[in-house]
Amino acid sequence: MKINANFLLPQSLEDAKIIQDELRKKVITEDQLEKVDYVAGVDVGFEDNYQLTKAAVIVLSFPELKLVESQTAVISTTFPYVPGFLSFREIPALLKALEKLKTIPNIILCDGQGIAHPRRLGIASHLGVLIDVPTIGVAKSLFIGKHEEIPLEKGSWKPLIDQGEVIGAVLRSRTNVKPIYVSIGHKISLPTALNYVMGCLTKYRLPETTRLADKLASEKA
């Protein structure tokens, strides 16, 4: 897919914050999606003691969840992992993998938070704004926010709250298993995001999109 994203690699966390504060204004938290025929999953892995970053993207048909296409890209790691700035470390490689895609996904599920972020610009929102595609943040652990206890049955969820505002949802994606953290990435509402995440679930804790992207990203060259 054609990517006309102007990604800027900041030279300091101060600069990174400025970029985030600028991009957060462009995040759209309402549904602005077309008919969903394809859902994608993206993730990154590391090799050679973190010197190489490998991005993986997989596209599934929806709602069948059959694999349609997958692409990967490897680059030299350009940014360290700093909580709150994950996107600067993972997006460069992700953009390269996304460029190779022939199938344009209607929604991309990202490994990490969307607006459930200190400055409301987690990796899902950052990527969504850059490439102008609807995105959803699906994280495996809590970053910020508080929530009530989640019933143990698959499908139950509670809003994730930070500073008085709903920044996401904590979802029990499988009975008796740790919940996952779903948040708006870009061009989608929370209810709709939850519906599509649930639509990508089968018998595991993580949606098929992230499971497959995860597996691909951790395979060695």
Next chain:
DNA sequence: GCGACAG
């Protein structure tokens, strides 16, 4: 000041 902290 102290602790927490997506991947």
Next chain:
DNA sequence: ATCTTGTCGC
């Protein structure tokens, strides 16, 4: 994220 085997429980 990554290093790593078997094992308990639904």
